[in-house]
Amino acid sequence: MFNGDINKHISRWREQWRDPLLTILTTLILFLMFVVAPLQAVGIIVFTEFGFIFALVLVGGVFVMSGSLTAVILMLIAVGMAGAAAIFRVKAPSILDIYLFSGAWPILGITLGWVVARAVFARGRVTYHRIIGAVLLYLCIAVVFVALFTIVGLLVSNAFAGLVFEDSPALASSLIYFSFVTLTSTGYGDIVPVHPVARSLCNVETIIGQLYPATLLARLVTLELAGRR
Numbered sequence: 001m002f003n004g005d006i007n008k009h010i011s012r013w014r015e016q017w018r019d020p021l022l023t024i025l026t027t028l029i030l031f032l033m034f035v036v037a038p039l040q041a042v043g044i045i046v047f048t049e050f051g052f053i054f055a056l057v058l059v060g061g062v063f064v065m066s067g068s069l070t071a072v073i074l075m076l077i078a079v080g081m082a083g084a085a086a087i088f089r090v091k092a093p094s095i096l097d098i099y100l101f102s103g104a105w106p107i108l109g110i111t112l113g114w115v116v117a118r119a120v121f122a123r124g125r126v127t128y129h130r131i132i133g134a135v136l137l138y139l140c141i142a143v144v145f146v147a148l149f150t151i152v153g154l155l156v157s158n159a160f161a162g163l164v165f166e167d168s169p170a171l172a173s174s175l176i177y178f179s180f181v182t183l184t185s186t187g188y189g190d191i192v193p194v195h196p197v198a199r200s201l202c203n204v205e206t207i208i209g210q211l212y213p214a215t216l217l218a219r220l221v222t223l224e225l226a227g228r229r
Contacts, residue, residue, distance in 0.1 A: 017064050018064065019119070019127055019130060019133075020129055021065055022065075022116065022119060022129045022130065022132055022133030022136060023128075023129050023132045023133075024057070024061065025057070025058065025061050025112075025116075025136055026132050026133065026135055026136040026139070028054050028057060029136065029139055032054060033139070033176050037173040040169040040170075040172070041169055041170040041172070055079045055082075055083070058075065058108075058112070059072060059075045059076060059079065062075050062111065062112060062115050065115050065118075066118065066119075071111050071114070074111045075111055075112070078105070078107040078108040078111070079108075081100045081101075081107075082100070082101060082104040082105075082108075084100055085097045085098075085100035085101045085104070088100070093167040094167060095154070095166075097167050098150065098154060098165065098166075098167055099154065101150070101172070102150035102151050102154065103147075104147075105143055105150070106144050106147040106148065108143065109141075109143035109146075109147065112136075113137055113141065113144070116133050116137045117137055120133040120134050120137060121219055126220050126223050131220070134220070138183075138212060141183065141208060141209075141212070142176070142179045142180055142205075143179075145179045145182070145183070145201065145205045146172075146175045146176055146179045149175055149178065149179065149198070149201065150165070150171075152198050152201060153165040153198075156195050156198070158195070159193065159194060159198040160178075160191055160192065160193055160195075160198055161191070161192040162190050162191040163175075163191045177191075178191045182202050182205045182206055182209070183205050183208070185206050185210065
């Protein structure tokens with residue numbers, strides 16, 4: 001009886017916070033990718049406390065939205081790898097730091113994307129928070145390709161023209177920039193995939209970037225109509 005009341009209370013609390021967390025996590029990741037990363041690229045290394053708080057909020061948000069212990073464990077592994085890479089970079093920068101980051105980002109992006117997709121495309125009325133969550137899912141796609149580009153750049157020398165894969169705070173900002181340029185089909189031409197594998201990855205990301213808005217719109221309209229009925 002007592003356990004049943006607790007489970008009901010937790011379920012009600014998760015249901016209450018699931019949608020608002022989509023907006024909270026989107027805001028945090030936007031801040032991390034488009035404020036923290038560029039500042040670090042120009043040599044302003046700040047927001048160490050923000051990184052710690054961001055990790056806690058991210059793991060907690062994944063648990064509240066999904067209730068999955070597996071998802072939480074995967075997120076903790078990714079956060080642990082990224083934290084170890086950050087510590088190693090401060091003590092003795094090496095290529096190992098980049099390998100740890102490139103391993104952490106796909107785990108984080110895929111796990112978070114899976115959790116967010118379930119929340120965004122769940123049955124029910126389409127809310128403001130769900131629309132923001134769709135933006136978060138778009139960001140997760142870019143994050144996963146940041147990691148894939150990093151892995152290719154580490155394993156294949158000169159896979160990208162205009163991009164040097166070395167342990168530098170500017171590398172993350174450059175890869176985020178290139179991933180979004182590819183995802184949105186902007187193509188400025190300052191960073192160019194040269195190796196066939198790199199080009200293939202860029203083609204895949206471009207296709208996803210073109211199909212995602214149309215698929216998203218169709219799904220959200222369907223959910224909204226079903227919710228109204």
